[in-house]
Amino acid sequence: MHAPSGDLSDLRADCGNCFALCCVALPFARSADFAIDKHAGSPCRNLQDDFRCGVHSELRPRGFAGCTVYDCLGAGQKVSQITFGGRDWRSGDREHARRMFDVFPVVRQLHELLWYLTEALTLPAARPVHADLRHMLEETERLTFRTPEELGELDVGAHRREVNVLLLRTSELVRAGTGRRTKDRRGADLIGARLKGADLRGASLRGAYLIAADLTGADLRDADLIGADLRDADLTDADLTGALFLTQPQIDAARGSVGTRLPASVTRPAHWTAYL
Template sequence: MSEQQRGNQNHLRADCESCFGLCCVALPYAKSADFAFDKEGGTPCKNLQSDYRCRIHSHLRDKGFKGCTVYECFGAGQKVSQFTYIGKDWRENPELAEEMFDVFPVMQQLHEMLLYLNEAIGNEKARPIYDELLQAIEDTEQLTHLSPNELLNLDIPNHRAVVNNLLLQTSEFVRAKVKKDKNRSSKVKKGIGLIGANLSGNDLRGSNFRGALLIAANLRNSDLRMSDFIGADLRDADLSGANLHGSIFLTQAQVNAAKGDRDTNLPASLHVPSHWLV
């Protein structure tokens, strides 16, 4: 794999123009603060148009669909639409619909793993496991080329366990470089619930936030550099003025779910959401 290939991860970002609105159909959601009404899996959203575009895409938050703005398929939508099903959509081919909707979340998981693996292999601190990461990328990419039936019969948990081991090692390499500070906050421990926690202004460099529930946590002006955010729930967490430079496994979807401002320092691969600036 060349440096150019590793650097180009556009196929791991959603391209809605090349998708058959799969996330708007395949996935269920319940009426809540994130969605304005209930929808069953396999049922098209009322806002999905015949051209597979969202009728209220520019006003999702205003219309009560904040949940849609923080979802990311990691490019699985266009992969399933244009590669797995070679451009055959579910409206014109209803016999494929149910299978297509089942394949989509499987592909989403594979693409999510690819995103993290590509980030890991691009991190200099993970050089000791470069070959293992490269092999995992190639193996995972091959899985995305399987037929629908093969995808549905994949042992995703087993493959995820292999990938997760490499991501854990990468996390250890990155966070080990952070100088230990005896005066740093001890509030963050692996597995601790942090819903609504006040961690404002803390030195949290190199923290392990893997899978942490940081919902509505106050992280204003905190130093979060070199921290691991894989799977962390950042819904309504306040990142205003926080420094996340060098943090790892943080996605745009997680950032979109949080609150922040123009003073929030994000990793170079991510951008400040427009709703932060309103």
């Protein structure tokens, strides 16, 4: 089980121990992020026999930027090596492959919840709900070790709703500590919004659409960013210190600079240098 130490190492992708599930199980539509249409369960045309991407070093220039920001949060290796015992989708019949492809997105959602719960348990302000968070963390991890049949029948949406009650309470407790009346922009349409230098300390931006928003120099300290869409958002010189529930895929999808201040749980993307 995950201890409330803030250690998220088990929730990071290990592609070497995965059977390229993200390249096969998931559907993609031709867009600015993906150069081709691909149906769920159909291998990407760039996938090689050894489960490696044939154009991995050229994904962005070839039109597959979306692949560079996707992160299974460790679900791929768990499904490949634990749930299915190291038996890849090519070695079995169609039913074996179908079950693997159905289970992968379920475990990926559970791992995302593990990420949030692990982070919540490191927050001193959330101490009043630490016991409930710890219980939910343990229950969520138990679910990830269920059999393929059990995972296929799991109502992951219902479990997400249970977890979200605790995450919302965690957010309220942390943001209340800012000592200021915070903005509630949950689910707000802020696509392309001009928020340069905006004071968004402690704001709730849960599920907000911040696609291509100008957040240059914005103050996002202690803001709740769970589920916020940051694709192509400009975070140049923005301060996201202490931002709540921020994941690596969100940061990878945004633009930033050496002056962007990030929480310790995420790393500065290498491709950000292209925007300097």
